[in-house]
Amino acid sequence: MKSGKQRRAELDAKRQAxxxxxxxxxxxxxxxxGERAAALGMAVNRAALAPHNSYGEPDFVTRGFYADEPFxxxxxxxxxxWxxxxxKWWYEVAKGDVFTTARRCRECRRRERAxxxxxxxxxxxxxxxxxRRHAETGAE
Ligand SMILES: [Zn+2]
Incomplete structure (x- = not known):
């Protein structure tokens, strides 16, 4: 019969495995x-990103590709x-700040823009x- 200690060790080994x-x-x-994203052209082109002064870098840059993000x-x-x-368009074409992410839905974005x-x-x-008033009165 196995001792409690042995059984525990076996369980630990299984858990670790x-x-x-x-x-x-x-x-x-x-x-x-990552491979799928690269195949779809969703790899991050670091050279196209807006420069930033931060020491850290955003997750998508570390990861190397863009992935759909729910918000x-x-x-x-x-x-x-998102x-x-x-x-990819926002960061590489529009040169959006690399630490910004989508915050509004399409409808609210349209309303906010208006x-x-x-x-x-x-x-x-x-x-x-x-x-015009200043020009008319000659006031400074
Ligand atoms: Zn909304």
Whole structure:
């Protein structure tokens, strides 16, 4: 008959073997995802990224490829996915800050853009009115 100590040792060995197997699966799944992403043209082109002064680097740069990222809209709370292709465009074409990520759903983004452009228009009108007044009165 096995002692309690022996049984425990066997159980520990089994547990460790399972943990190692699971870790290997995670690594191989990550590698497969990376290869798939590279095949789809979703590899990160570091040279195309906007420069940054931070010591660290964002996860996607370390990982080397873009992957679809689920997020919740900060305005309406809707669940959305920021697609790998959208990320590549944002960071490499639009030169978006590498530490920014998607925050709003398409609908809220559209609304926010409209709100900002309206605010800008109102502000510029105000500035123009003030300048006209100054010009008319000769005030400084
Ligand atoms: Zn939203």
């Amino acid at each position: 399972r943990a190692a197997r699971e870790a290997a699966e995670v690594v191989s799944a990550a590698r497969e995802a 919740e809209c900060v305005d309406c709370g809707k669940a959305e996915v 697609r790998a292709g959208q990320q 709100r900002r452009s309206e605010a800008r228009r109102v502000h510029q009108e105000g500035v123009a009115r003030k300048q």
